[in-house]
Amino acid sequence: MAGGKETTRQKMISIMYLVLLAMLALNVSDTILNAFKNFNDSLDASRSDVSSGLDQTFSSFQNNELKNKPERAQPLWDKAQKAKAYSEELNKHIIRLKEEFTVAGDGISEETGDFVLRENQDIAPNIMINKKEGEKLKAKIIETRAKLIALLDSKDQANVSFSLNAKDPIKPINGKRKWEEVNFGEGTPLTAANAILTMIQSNLKTAEKEVVERLFVGMNQTQMTLDxxxxxxxxxxxxxxxxxxxxxxxxxxxxxxxxxxxxxxxxxxxxxxxxxxxxxxxxxxxxxxxxxxxxxxxxxxxxxxxxxxxxxxxQVAKPSATVSSTNLNVIYAGIPNPFSISAPGFSLESIKATISAGSLSGSKGNYMVNVPGSMIGKEVTINVSGNADGKSLSLGNNSFRVKAVPNPVAKFAGRMGGVLSGNKLASENQVVALLEDFEFDIKVRVTKFVVTVQRPRQDALSYPCNGDTFSAQAKAALSNLPFNSKVYIDGVVAQMPDGRTPTLNSMVFTVQ
Structure with a gap:
């Protein structure tokens, strides 16, 4: 029936109720029934005393602390009002159950002041067990207890002493395993069940009183002197x-x-x-x-x-100074141009950059700029902005000239011409286009070229080749060349990343 740390008075009430139940099991006499009625009346009187004292506590706090120190007192007062509301909600539920008991028990006897059918052992089990009212009451008691405790701070929550609870017994009592069965199950006279409801009302009012007093005591515990x-x-x-x-x-x-x-x-x-x-x-x-x-x-x-x-x-940033050459503000068309963008006083995450033509991608200070070949010879502008307090602020812009990637040089066997052995000529098969001494690592592809072979005292023969490797006819013509034969590689066309297809240098090789 109880939970938490019981006071001496609460323990005595529980013991008295258990004694009455034990006597009831032996004989349902008027003496036992009268004892339950007296027990009920005593609990009612005690609850009334607690309620009167609680009303005085509310009144005193309202007329003093709430009036004189509203800033600190109002939050405590609001919590106390919640405790009062939680208590009243459960109390109304119990009053409704008592009214059902009264109707089912044929009203109140003028002689005993108790139910006319106070000894009836079927009414309470029917209402509380069969109609599930006991199960509902248990849930509301547990819910109310949790709500009241939640109003307190963590230290007070661990030290509540009120008995309001509805736990199932750890071990079965006379075969009864549930709280509602123990208190309202088979064999429970109507007057005993009513006394149980009154005891819950008494425990409820005691719980409300303890919570309210703990809340109001906090008014004087946290004062500090601000000097x-x-x-x-x-x-x-x-x-x-x-x-x-x-x-x-x-x-x-x-x-x-x-x-x-x-x-x-x-x-x-x-x-x-x-x-x-x-x-x-x-x-x-x-x-x-x-x-x-x-x-x-x-x-x-x-x-x-x-x-x-x-x-x-x-934000921690490196010490920095900006040094730039105005003549070398260049972006190469057709290739990714890496950029590092920062601004003193702004985090890298807050900086945004845009470009007037082409595309700019990246974030957190590192960006890639791509400009198409159609922009060669023109200028593009990169605009930088930063976010400050939720607003975008322009931080400046820079203009850059768009240039074409320099034309590569054509090479065969690692050379641009000269003397080669016949075996070397026969073993090599590829013409390459190389960007020498260029800042970017760019791969350029040869798309076509022409090989011309002139043996001594014979007419020259030309062999067009597609791609960057020799055709089968050219490969055959280069095998077994006699001494002093000439090999011409010209008409070398390369595909540039900016879309251009320039014709590169010619090469002349002499067979040795």
Missing amino acids: VFKAVAVPSGSYVIQGQPYKAEVFLTASDSKSNPSITVNGAALNVKDGVGTYTGGTNAVGSYTWRGTIRVKQADGEMKTYETQPITY
Whole structure:
């Protein structure tokens, strides 16, 4: 029937009820029934006394603390009103059950002041067990207990002593395994079941009283003496871009000079002087860093109260200077051009970049620019903006000339001409186009060329080749060439990444 830590009075009530049940099992006499009626009346009177005392507690708090210190008292008052509402809701449910008992028990006897059918052992089990009212009541008791406890802080939640609960017994009692069966099951006279409901009402009012008193006691436990005042200005930052507003919060702080707060940042303790801790963040590596401060202050009741700052982020950047050649602001068409974009005072994540023609992709400072061959000889502009306090701010722009990728040189067997052995000529099979001394690693493909072979004292024969390798006819013509034969490779056409197809240098080789 109970849960939590019982008081001596609550234990005596439980023992008395168990004794009456034991006597009832032996004989349902008027003496036993009268004892239940007296037990019920005693619980009712006790509940009335608790209710009167609770009303006085509410009235006193309302006329004093709530009137004189509304800022601190109002939250406690609101919680106490919730406790009152939770209690009243369950009490109304019990009153309805008692009214059903009265109707089913043929009303109240003028002689006994009890139900006319008070000894009936079928009415209570029928209503509470068969009609599931006992199961519903158990659920509402458990729910109300949880709601009342939730109104308290964690320390008080662990130390509640009220008996309001409806737990099933750990071990069966006379074969009964459920709370509703133990209290309202088979063999329970109507007057005994009514006494149980009255005892729940009494426990409910006691629980409400304990919760309200614990809430109101908190009014005097957390008081601190604020005797140190200081004006503080906190700027949003010390680096401001032209056109961006400079903002700072200016306010008055108050503290208790007798308190000695514990201040930590990300779990590491700070040295505290006059209630102020100074945090020094690391700046060894570039990047974005976030920290949160925690302040623990001892209250007047000895409890430690914890306060946390909002997460604060700062950006570490490399020392930098901008050096550029105005004559070399160049973007090559048809290939990815890597760009690094940053702006002092702005995190890499907050910077956005766009280009007037072509495409620009990437993020966090690293970008790739691609411009088509149709832009060769023209200019493109890269615009940079940054996000400041949710607003986009233009940070400037730069113009770049679009140039074609330089034409490569054609080579065969690693050479651009000269003397080659007949075996070397016969073993090589590819003409390549190379971009020498170019800043980008670009692969250029040869699409066609012509091989002309002239043996001594014979007419020259030409062999067109598609792609970058010799055709079968050209390969056959290059085998077994006699001494002083000439091999001409010309008409070499390359496919450039910007779409151009230039004709490259010719090559002449002499067979040795």
